[in-house]
Amino acid sequence: MKKYILGSLVAGSLIALGASASAQVKVEWWHAMGGANNDRVNKIATDFNASQSAYEIVPTNKGNYTETMTAAIAAFRAGEQPHIVQVFEVGTATMMAAKGAIVPVEKLMKDAGEPFDKSDYLPAVISYYQTPEGELLSMPFNSSTPVLWYNADALEAAGAAEPKTWDEVKVAAKKLVDNGMACGLSFGWQSWVMVENFSAWHNLEMGTKENGFAGFDTEFTFNNDAVKTRLADVATMSADKSFVYGGRRGDSLPLFTNGECGMWMNSSAYYGSMKAQAKFNFAQTMLPLDTSLASAPQNSIIGGATLWVLGGHESDEYKGVAKFMTYLSSPEVQAWWHQETGYVPITTAAYELSKKQGFYDSNPGTDTAIKQLSLNTPTPNSRGLRFGNFVQIRDVINEELEALWAGDKSASDAMDAAVERGNTLLRKFERSVK
Amino acid sequence: MLKRVHFPSSLLPYLLVAPQIIITLVFFMWPASQAIYQSFLIEDAFGLSTEFVWFENFEYLWNDKHYHAAFIRTGFFSLAVAFLSMSVALILAAYADRVIKGAMTYRTLLIWPYAVAPVLAGALWLFMFNPTIGIFPYLLKYIGYDWNHYLNGNQAMGLIIMAAAWKQVAYNFLFYLAAMQSIPKSIIEAAAIDGAGPMKRFWTLILPLVSPTTFFLLVINAVYAFFDTFGIVHAITQGGPAGSTTILVYKVFNDGFIGLDLGGSAAQSVILMILVIAMTAVQFGYFEKKVEY
Numbered sequence: 001m002k003k004y005i006l007g008s009l010v011a012g013s014l015i016a017l018g019a020s021a022s023a024q025v026k027v028e029w030w031h032a033m034g035g036a037n038n039d040r041v042n043k044i045a046t047d048f049n050a051s052q053s054a055y056e057i058v059p060t061n062k063g064n065y066t067e068t069m070t071a072a073i074a075a076f077r078a079g080e081q082p083h084i085v086q087v088f089e090v091g092t093a094t095m096m097a098a099k100g101a102i103v104p105v106e107k108l109m110k111d112a113g114e115p116f117d118k119s120d121y122l123p124a125v126i127s128y129y130q131t132p133e134g135e136l137l138s139m140p141f142n143s144s145t146p147v148l149w150y151n152a153d154a155l156e157a158a159g160a161a162e163p164k165t166w167d168e169v170k171v172a173a174k175k176l177v178d179n180g181m182a183c184g185l186s187f188g189w190q191s192w193v194m195v196e197n198f199s200a201w202h203n204l205e206m207g208t209k210e211n212g213f214a215g216f217d218t219e220f221t222f223n224n225d226a227v228k229t230r231l232a233d234v235a236t237m238s239a240d241k242s243f244v245y246g247g248r249r250g251d252s253l254p255l256f257t258n259g260e261c262g263m264w265m266n267s268s269a270y271y272g273s274m275k276a277q278a279k280f281n282f283a284q285t286m287l288p289l290d291t292s293l294a295s296a297p298q299n300s301i302i303g304g305a306t307l308w309v310l311g312g313h314e315s316d317e318y319k320g321v322a323k324f325m326t327y328l329s330s331p332e333v334q335a336w337w338h339q340e341t342g343y344v345p346i347t348t349a350a351y352e353l354s355k356k357q358g359f360y361d362s363n364p365g366t367d368t369a370i371k372q373l374s375l376n377t378p379t380p381n382s383r384g385l386r387f388g389n390f391v392q393i394r395d396v397i398n399e400e401l402e403a404l405w406a407g408d409k410s411a412s413d414a415m416d417a418a419v420e421r422g423n424t425l426l427r428k429f430e431r432s433v434k
Numbered sequence: 435m436l437k438r439v440h441f442p443s444s445l446l447p448y449l450l451v452a453p454q455i456i457i458t459l460v461f462f463m464w465p466a467s468q469a470i471y472q473s474f475l476i477e478d479a480f481g482l483s484t485e486f487v488w489f490e491n492f493e494y495l496w497n498d499k500h501y502h503a504a505f506i507r508t509g510f511f512s513l514a515v516a517f518l519s520m521s522v523a524l525i526l527a528a529y530a531d532r533v534i535k536g537a538m539t540y541r542t543l544l545i546w547p548y549a550v551a552p553v554l555a556g557a558l559w560l561f562m563f564n565p566t567i568g569i570f571p572y573l574l575k576y577i578g579y580d581w582n583h584y585l586n587g588n589q590a591m592g593l594i595i596m597a598a599a600w601k602q603v604a605y606n607f608l609f610y611l612a613a614m615q616s617i618p619k620s621i622i623e624a625a626a627i628d629g630a631g632p633m634k635r636f637w638t639l640i641l642p643l644v645s646p647t648t649f650f651l652l653v654i655n656a657v658y659a660f661f662d663t664f665g666i667v668h669a670i671t672q673g674g675p676a677g678s679t680t681i682l683v684y685k686v687f688n689d690g691f692i693g694l695d696l697g698g699s700a701a702q703s704v705i706l707m708i709l710v711i712a713m714t715a716v717q718f719g720y721f722e723k724k725v726e727y
Binding site for chain 1: 476477478479480481482483485500565566567582584585586587672673674675676677688689691692693694695697698
């Protein structure tokens with residue numbers, strides 16, 4: 001009997017301890033940052049928790065982007081959703097369509113009485129996540145944009161200059177191969193880089209209704225001659241290994257860091273990995289321009305993820321969420337995050353702070369992404385994409401591009417098929433959200 | 435007059451089977467019914483707007499040529515996996531059956547891959563055949579063969595077949611070995627005395643005598659290739675390149691969990707459910723009766 005009394009005493013005191021610790025309002029944050037970035041996310045949360053005593057942010061890694069999003073949706077359906085969830089940019093339309101499930105960030109800040117000025121944020125970063133009326137729906141967290149990475153040593157050895165146009169890229173690739181390299185150019189996240197950003201960069205429409213911003217009844221138009229011609233040209237480059245396809249997402253990174261490929265187009269956020277892996281001098285520059293389409297580039301569009309706030313929680317918890325959003329956008333936190341990861345800073349203040357700290361002087365080229373994004377005021381063709389089912393549609397584009405690289409289809413057939421299959425998925429999405 | 439024995443009805447037998455029934459109901463019947471219900475719906479990911487559409491999701495699949503292609507691909511994949519893993523297992527079992535010294539070690543090593551989770555098996559093979567850093571593409575280069583399963587659909591298919599078959603060899607090996615060891619030694623010895631060599635004995639005696647096992651394994655392997663290879667595909671190819679390794683079970687996942695098209699995905703899993711019921715019926719009804727010595 002004594003044992004039981006002792007046991008219940010211990011249990012009771014443990015419960016009391018737990019209660020005193022949870023006097024703080026807990027805010028759940030589900031994210032998809034793995035590896036070193038996971039530690040950085042934890043650091044942000046710990047620092048925020050230490051900076052005040054009313055709220056406690058609890059970050060949880062839920063796997064990759066798709067897994068995190070699916071987990072949050074499943075949790076929502078079960079009524080167990082977190083307060084904040086990190087969703088990648090292609091999930092935007094799905095999240096946005098779920099009107100009853102999300103709390104727009106702008107509304108959240110207003111309701112909580114937190115100071116919030118949209119003009120502090122970089123237009124190219126937040127335009128992706130605004131309603132057509134301009135309301136900001138989710139808070140940008142980790143944003144990047146594709147750039148052209150190159151092996152400076154290899155280019156110099158081959159006698160090629162830093163390429164600025166597609167013609168120069170082709171010349172440089174040829175020179176690299178002639179100089180004994182296994183491949184001239186490769187790229188990853190090909191739908192994002194070669195179709196989505198290629199279109200935005202040359203101010204071309206990818207779909208009707210302002211790339212889907214103006215309505216879910218949008219249709220794809222990226223099977224235009226400009227895109228087809230460029231892709232057909234890249235496909236011919238594979239004949240002499242000027243171009244080598246190395247897989248989806250970042251699978252082709254080793255091709256570049258091993259020194260097999262001299263040029264690589266992919267996210268600016270690979271900076272950290274390259275610094276760790278590449279044993280040569282590498283540099284980044286802006287995406288190449290197709291001079292037959294435009295005399296100057298427009299601006300590139302972002303990728304990466306934002307933080308969405310989910311509905312169904314208590315109002316004092318949302319106060320904590322709002323406080324955290326303010327903390328997250330502060331210049332110090334943003335500048336630190338930007339310099340550590342290679343993601344772009346989301347506010348002008350953080351960019352200025354990084355400049356003042358001399359980060360770009362000691363790491364030349366690291367401001368390429370932000371320069372690309374803020375090159376011009378975004379047009380309806382370059383502020384972003386809002387297509388439903390876009391995760392699947394990207395897979396369709398990937399599949400059709402792979403058929404092109406493998407020589408099974410012409411660029412024209414591949415893009416026509418991608419548009420046709422993509423439109424079917426758009427119609428399916430339109431039906432599901434009605 | 436016949437004497438009827440009456441057992442007083444008791445609660446006990448029901449209680450004894452209850453755990454099994456409950457498990458079946460909770461983990462099999464209930465999810466299955468949910469899948470069937472979901473397959474009649476078109477719904478957004480969050481479940482905020484739902485439309486009951488009867489068989490429209492099935493109609494869509496019926497007209498979708500990519501789904502047809504996935505069907506044919508899955509058929510080829512499972513036949514290839516079954517054939518490869520069973521023939522390798524048969525050869526290994528035939529040899530293991532003859533081994534006397536160190537038989538246990540030999541057998542244990544052969545059974546080992548069965549304990550490897552599909553995702554890990556996939557990761558292992560991916561590592562060996564990674565076009566950039568893998569050892570096999572590096573060696574293949576010397577004989578002038580360019581390996582890039584990121585681009586070449588046939589190579590990608592070959593790779594998942596190898597990985598899936600490798601994992602299943604252990605299972606098949608166990609069954610074949612047991613079957614061979616249950617063949618009475620006297621039959622084999624009689625054949626040997628009559629002058630039949632090891633090869634002859636294998637083809638004319640052992641192979642026909644293990645044929646029930648072969649049929650059993652054929653169904654088991656087909657079911658395995660249809661339903662349990664998700665992890666391997668997910669780890670190695672994610673269904674690519676150009677959808678050339680998107681087998682049915684992967685498509686269910688891809689459309690449901692990546693594409694968040696729950697109705698379409700549920701419709702596909704209902705079709706798979708019908709398939710596995712049919713296969714099991716074939717196994718129980720047909721093979722058990724027909725294959726006899």
